[in-house]
Amino acid sequence: MSTLEIADTTIAGPEDALALAVAQALRGVRGANPLVGAIITAPDGRVLASGYHRGRGTAHAEVEALAGFNGFNESSSTSGFDPADSTLWITLEPCDHTGTTGPCTEAILASGIRTVRYAVADPTGPDGGGAARLRSAGLDVGQVDAEQARRAGAADLNPRWMLxxxxxxxxxxxxxxxxxxxxxxxxxxxxxxxxxxxxxxxxxxxxxxxxxxxxxxxxxxxxxxxxxxxxxxxxxxxxxxxxxxxxxxxxxxxxxxxxxxxxxxxxxxxxxxxxxxxxxxxxxxxxxxxxxxxxxxxxxxxxxxxxxxxxxxxxxxxxxxxxxxxxxxxxxxxxxxxxxxxxxxxxxxxxxxxxxxxxxxxxxxxxxxxxxxxxxxx
Ligand SMILES: NC(=O)C1=CN([C@@H]2O[C@H](COP(=O)(O)OP(=O)(O)OC[C@H]3O[C@@H](n4cnc5c(N)ncnc54)[C@H](OP(=O)(O)O)[C@@H]3O)[C@@H](O)[C@H]2O)C=CC1
Ligand SMILES: Nc1c(N[C@@H]2O[C@H](COP(=O)(O)O)[C@@H](O)[C@H]2O)[nH]c(=O)[nH]c1=O
Ligand SMILES: [Zn+2]
CATH class of the missing domain: 3.40.430.10 (Dihydrofolate Reductase, subunit A)
Structure with a gap:
């Protein structure tokens, strides 16, 4: 878990948040699955947790970030963060399907986080896009402005994988x-x-x-x-x-x-x-x-x-x-x-x-x- 490595970092806005998520994504390996990174921020912009996908068969980026977030909150008796006030930023729309791991939408719903921002729509067909599922559960889910996502490098993470x-x-x-x-x-x-x-x-x-x-x-x-x-x-x-x-x-x-x-x-x-x-x-x-x-x-x-x-x-x-x-x-x-x-x-x-x-x-x-x-x- 990379939570501690980016502790004390504060994001200035969506582009900044995505740039950190992209840096996480780039720690992964290319192959059958795309590179994906995620961070979780507090209302004041403090980065609370992060995660990235380490390759096929391993936890998805947001699940790894959520595990770090939950662990951080549980171990912190005085400064735990209310999940409902926190924001999850992901380079790719969360999945809503069970592949080699369970659906990320379920993990997000279970976490109590109510605000989700992602850069690139999941292109994996009807199984992929979890934004609609989260919205129907009442969450505030949005795609970050395309130009900001591009400047943060999120749009360029997986061109050959998509091809x-x-x-x-x-x-x-x-x-x-x-x-x-x-x-x-x-x-x-x-x-x-x-x-x-x-x-x-x-x-x-x-x-x-x-x-x-x-x-x-x-x-x-x-x-x-x-x-x-x-x-x-x-x-x-x-x-x-x-x-x-x-x-x-x-x-x-x-x-x-x-x-x-x-x-x-x-x-x-x-x-x-x-x-x-x-x-x-x-x-x-x-x-x-x-x-x-x-x-x-x-x-x-x-x-x-x-x-x-x-x-x-x-x-x-x-x-x-x-x-x-x-x-x-x-x-x-x-x-x-x-x-x-x-x-x-x-x-x-x-x-x-x-x-x-x-x-x-x-x-x-x-x-x-x-x-x-x-x-x-x-
Ligand atoms: N250092 C390294 O990273 C590596 C080095 N090597 C070395 O490479 C050498 C072998 O080279 P090479 O003969 O080129 O090996 P290849 O493994 O590329 O085999 C070439 C043979 O495969 C067939 N073939 C398959 N596809 C094609 C195609 N599109 N066009 C033409 N022929 C095709 C042909 O034989 P056919 O008549 O049967 O169809 C051709 O002679 C060895 O000395 C080996 O040690 C090998 C791998 C890695
Ligand atoms: N010569 C060479 C490589 N060559 C590759 O390794 C193969 C041998 O595989 P194996 O029998 O499983 O160990 C050989 O046929 C070729 O594909 N690889 C390298 O990393 N470095 C090297 O210098
Ligand atoms: Zn997923």
């Missing part, structure tokens, strides 16, 4: 572990390891969030990867992503990725075909895939493109990568495979422009001797 949702596809994260000269393997194909143990642990934590990991046949035949999500001690985690192989060559009978409960081979080069097969949840000839994905649901909500360069380039070139983790190791290979190759981009105006992503502890971090750069696609 993925509108396209009916999972959120797509890409992984690229490269040398200083932008290469992911030496001429002879060796690449284990370019990045150090801290980078590889981070890469494992990304694997643990996703429903599926996609690699090309080239990577399967060269590296024979396991594609499992493992803890810091190298043990397999209880929930495993489904390995997906993209490409026409056969997956060898003894391939390590066949070791799990299910895996999928899509004998096609087109990322859209891979997406269609994943969202259909169907079995492909000669392979098995679970009908329930590791993090729940009949469709994958989040997939990881782990490479190699041919497959990553195909997804990047098709505009299907939402975020990129680029692990930059301090070595120069001198020759070898470039991490990305888009030969159809022949002039500067063809360049793909990414932006540094402030989510998840900031865009630039040091991991041992490596640097991790976190990018959002535009």
């Amino acid at each position: 993925a949702r509108d396209s009916g596809r999972p959120f797509v994260t890409a992984h690229l572990a490269q040398s200083l000269d932008g290469r992911v393997a030496a001429v002879d194909g060796t690449s284990q390891w370019i990045t150090g143990p801290e980078s590889r642990r981070h890469a494992q934590s990304v694997r643990s969030r996703v429903d599926a990991i996609i690699v090309g046949t080239g990577t399967v035949l060269t590296d024979d990867p396991r594609l499992t999500a493992r803890d810091a001690a190298g043990r397999d985690l209880p929930r495993q992503p489904v390995p997906v192989v993209q490409g026409r060559r056969a997956v060898p009978a003894g391939a390590a990725l066949r070791g799990g409960d299910s895996w999928l081979h899509v004998e096609d080069h087109d990322p859209q075909v891979v997406l269609d097969r994943l969202t259909a949840g169907d079995n492909a000839a000669g392979t098995t895939v679970s009908s329930a994905w590791p993090h729940g649901g009949t469709r994958p909500g989040h997939v990881l493109i782990e490479g190699g360069p041919t497959v990553l380039s195909a997804w990047m070139g098709a505009g299907l990568v939402d975020e990129l983790f680029l692990y930059q190791a301090p070595l120069i290979l001198g020759s070898g495979l470039a991490g990305l190759d888009l030969p159809q981009h022949t002039t500067l105006s063809h360049a793909l422009h990414l932006t540094l992503d402030a989510a998840e502890n900031g865009a630039i971090s040091r991991l041992g001797d490596d640097v991790l750069l976190h990018y959002a696609a535009p």
